[in-house]
Amino acid sequence: MPTKSPQDSTKVPRFCGVPTYMRLPYTRDLEGVDIAVVGLPFDTASPYRVGCRFGPNAIRQISVLLRPINPYHDVNVFEECSVIDFGDATVMPGQTELSFEHMETCLREVIGAGVIPLCFGGDNSVTYSQMKELHRQHGPISVVHLDAHTDTWGDYFGQRHNAGTAYRRGVEDGFVDVKSSIQIGMRGSLFSRQDIQQSIDLGYEVVTTDRMFEIGLDALATHVRTKVGGRKAFLSIDMDFVDPAYAPGVQIPECGGPSARETISFLRHLRGLNLVAAEVMEMNPQYDGPGQTSALLAATLGAEILGLMAAYRQDSRR
Numbered sequence: 001m002p003t004k005s006p007q008d009s010t011k012v013p014r015f016c017g018v019p020t021y022m023r024l025p026y027t028r029d030l031e032g033v034d035i036a037v038v039g040l041p042f043d044t045a046s047p048y049r050v051g052c053r054f055g056p057n058a059i060r061q062i063s064v065l066l067r068p069i070n071p072y073h074d075v076n077v078f079e080e081c082s083v084i085d086f087g088d089a090t091v092m093p094g095q096t097e098l099s100f101e102h103m104e105t106c107l108r109e110v111i112g113a114g115v116i117p118l119c120f121g122g123d124n125s126v127t128y129s130q131m132k133e134l135h136r137q138h139g140p141i142s143v144v145h146l147d148a149h150t151d152t153w154g155d156y157f158g159q160r161h162n163a164g165t166a167y168r169r170g171v172e173d174g175f176v177d178v179k180s181s182i183q184i185g186m187r188g189s190l191f192s193r194q195d196i197q198q199s200i201d202l203g204y205e206v207v208t209t210d211r212m213f214e215i216g217l218d219a220l221a222t223h224v225r226t227k228v229g230g231r232k233a234f235l236s237i238d239m240d241f242v243d244p245a246y247a248p249g250v251q252i253p254e255c256g257g258p259s260a261r262e263t264i265s266f267l268r269h270l271r272g273l274n275l276v277a278a279e280v281m282e283m284n285p286q287y288d289g290p291g292q293t294s295a296l297l298a299a300t301l302g303a304e305i306l307g308l309m310a311a312y313r314q315d316s317r318r
Helices: 052-065 096-112 124-138 166-172 197-202 209-215 217-228 260-268 293-317
Strands: 035-040 083-088 116-121 142-146 182-186 205-208 232-238 274-281
Touching (some): 035 052, 035 096, 052 274, 096 124, 142 166, 142 217, 182 217, 260 293
Parallel strands (some): 035 116, 116 274, 182 205
16 A cells, blocks of 8 residues: 555645645655655746746645546556655756756656656756656656647757757667657647658658647557557646637646547557656746646646556556
């Protein structure tokens, strides 16, 4: 029986206590832990809106609304998995590469202990640090990347590391098993006619938003599971994957994306992926709507990811 689980909100009111993700225990003790929630509050590499550094805290605050049982997978997450809130990695505002070093040290501790990180950001530049440490532990990983943008530019403002470059750097540095990786949700206006092709040239399969709806979400989820197979996978969700009507509080919004319901449904159909890490990035509370709409969705996507991890553990045991 897992030893780390949330406070019971039927006994201790949600408005009591210090906010952690889903009211999980805050600890740096990784003994007996399966999954650790980690905040990566860094947005210095954002090319436009800043404010994602406040994303992890906003997600934690609203996540007190979430409950332990995922009825769609028929699993109590915390009966299957021992989960903690590990707190935030230390970052240095204005110092991208130095911040990467601090985040990598934090993630190395978690991943090196055999614990699965579920990270909340933060801009998508921090994905590079996760890929680097996952590769250190597991070798090349399969990436399932949900985003309105490819983030495979060669550089941004002359900088090698930026929110728009991580998925190129991951391939170039050998962290990504690109043949089993896929990018989903790309849409909107482009800087260059090569914005999509550059990902394809790197080896990614790219499924634009239009193509995603042509295929159908259920069929696409089946394709993703087949493509990744039993390989160790990293699930990356940029909140701008979702239409801004449902997630206005993001770094770079793009109209025409899937709804909150469609996004959650798609995730649920990914059951069977062997996730060794996951992230929900670029939630920006400074642009959020009334009622913390975007933060609630980001927190909910995190809970759905925990449901996938718990269901995989349950299926493996069976």
